[in-house]
Amino acid sequence: GLKYPSFNSSYFEKKAKIWQKKYSRRRHLAKFLVLQNKNKRVLCPRSLESFANWQKAQKSKAKCQAKAANQRREYLHKLTTHLVKQYDVIAIEDLKTKNLQKNHHLA
Template identity: 85%
Template sequence: ADLAILSNGLKYPSFDSSYFEKKAKVWQRKYARRRHLAKLLALQDSNKKVLCPRSLESFANWQKAQNSKARYQAKIANQRRDYLHKLTTHLVKQYDVIAIEDLKTKNLQ
């Protein structure tokens, strides 16, 4: 559950971005719904043999949802990267020797 546990017992928790993950999930749903509707309308235009059929890129709501979804996902990635950079920088400045071990609790029993 923790990201890192030091030999002196100090624990560093995993990164928590639940607020922005919820927002990204909401926008993912909106994006999927709007993309589906835009595809249906574009298909209707092509089936009705409209003189100027709309393409998928001509729907503004779909593009707005795509941008919002991408913005939240990028924000989560940037925050996670920042957290890891700050943590590793702190550890490197604080300690002389760092040894990394990947323990599985099943093997310890």
């Protein structure tokens, strides 16, 4: 009957969401400028990799997403090691929620 709270990594998830928006905007602008250079037949057109702001946003987004994932993984690791140390026998039940929805007596 003991319930453990779910992990809340809201800070880094919010940061990742913000950087995802910035990344998308900057990528769209970079693609637009690459196409513009291509259509104008510029002598040395820029490639998508030459846009530094887009690359910075990509790296920042990846860092925030990795930090959030690492925090979630660490929380689960701490919780499972605590459970293993505290209890002798652990049983895991694999429930199919689709079957529970069909049979209302089990739900």
